[in-house]
Amino acid sequence: MGEVSRLKSILIIAGILTLVTGCAGGAVAPGAGTDGDAGAASTAPEPGGNAGGANAGGARFSIDHITSCGQVAPMVATYIEGLAAYDDEVNEWGVYCRWDMAEGETDFANNRSVSVTLTPLEADEVQPDTSVVVRTGGEVIDDAWLAERGGVAYSTGVMTSVAGAVSTTVWLPGVEAMIGGGSWAEMPSLDGPAALEAVKGLVREAR
Numbered sequence: 001m002g003e004v005s006r007l008k009s010i011l012i013i014a015g016i017l018t019l020v021t022g023c024a025g026g027a028v029a030p031g032a033g034t035d036g037d038a039g040a041a042s043t044a045p046e047p048g049g050n051a052g053g054a055n056a057g058g059a060r061f062s063i064d065h066i067t068s069c070g071q072v073a074p075m076v077a078t079y080i081e082g083l084a085a086y087d088d089e090v091n092e093w094g095v096y097c098r099w100d101m102a103e104g105e106t107d108f109a110n111n112r113s114v115s116v117t118l119t120p121l122e123a124d125e126v127q128p129d130t131s132v133v134v135r136t137g138g139e140v141i142d143d144a145w146l147a148e149r150g151g152v153a154y155s156t157g158v159m160t161s162v163a164g165a166v167s168t169t170v171w172l173p174g175v176e177a178m179i180g181g182g183s184w185a186e187m188p189s190l191d192g193p194a195a196l197e198a199v200k201g202l203v204r205e206a207r
Contacts, residue, residue, distance in 0.1 A: 059149055060174035062206035063118045066090060069097035072116050075198040079181055079190040082110040094119040111163075112182035114190060118202065119176045128171050130154050141168075141192045145200065149173070153199075155192030168195035175203050 066072065069088040072095065073080060084102035089095070095118040101110050130140045130152050138156040146153055150173050157166030163182070166189060170177040177199045181190025190198075 058173075059205050060123070061149075061172045061203040063095055063120060063175055063203060064206070065204055066095050066118065066202065069095070069116075072097045072118075072202060073099075075201045076114055076116065076179075076181075076190060078188055079194070080114050082107070083112070083114065087115075113180065114182065115178075115180040116198070116202075117178040118199075119178075121174055121176055123174075125173075125176075127152055128154075128169070139192065141196055143193075143196060146170075146172070146196065153192065153196050155195070157191070159189075164189050166191050166195070168192045170196055170199040172199075172203060174206065177202070 068090055069085065073085075076099075080099040082102075082105075083099035084105075085097070086100050087096055087098040089097075095116070097117075098113065098115040100113045105111075127150065133140060133154040133156070136156070138154050141153040141155065143153065151171055153168065153170040155166050155168040158164060165180065165182045168177075168179045168181075168191070170179070177195075179190065179195040179198065181195065188194075
């Protein structure tokens, strides 16, 4: 994904987090959501490591098969229900999709935003240092499928009594995904484990 699109994704996620924190003064609750406690690990793998030893024979992953956000939407369907599509950008730099509250919407249950950014990586890209995430209050997601393929995933977020937002990064050899999910009241939150499952359904193994 180009730097402009990557920046847009980061700013949207940051905006959600700022809005939620500013409105309700909630404490940081990484991975918070309907399943926020599931799959969270208290320790991080060593940077550049495999988090589990094996890398499925050096498997790499690709998003070349994705040609529109119409292919992304089913993977996050539960979380974008009631939202309107605002961005559908697919090019040689990657995939950027965003859904927001529709213009003129009056139901505050739809006062949320979801974004999905998928970026192809060069072969020499190294695994992120997740120890930094842990030190700053984030959570590393413990997942056997991910570890076996040399990947890592981590989330940071805020949650208040009525609203929340979670930003999840999933790194795999060949692809990095950034998923931002906002929630309101009883609407489900696109937390870390849920975001990871969405990524699993979007990437394809390419040797």
